[in-house]
Amino acid sequence: MQDMSDERVLALAELRLSDEDDERLSELLDRQQAGKLTAADRTELVLLIQRYEEGLLLKSEALAEAVARKLIPPLGTRC
Numbered sequence: 001m002q003d004m005s006d007e008r009v010l011a012l013a014e015l016r017l018s019d020e021d022d023e024r025l026s027e028l029l030d031r032q033q034a035g036k037l038t039a040a041d042r043t044e045l046v047l048l049i050q051r052y053e054e055g056l057l058l059k060s061e062a063l064a065e066a067v068a069r070k071l072i073p074p075l076g077t078r079c
Helices: 006-013 019-033 039-068
Strands: none
Touching: 006 039, 019 039
């Protein structure tokens, strides 16, 4: 992360699931709660959750780096 450009760090700090993945994740979680997941759905859900968690970790690292570089204020001080 330290070797990345400021622009790349800021872009990663804004990282989120695509609208399509977010919608599909919600659908699969609803199916899971209703007890209607197929084996294929379960596999897809695991992969989407993994993608979400990896993205969240990357985003948190980028936010910490952006604050350390003083590219953004600490999160508790944002308006």
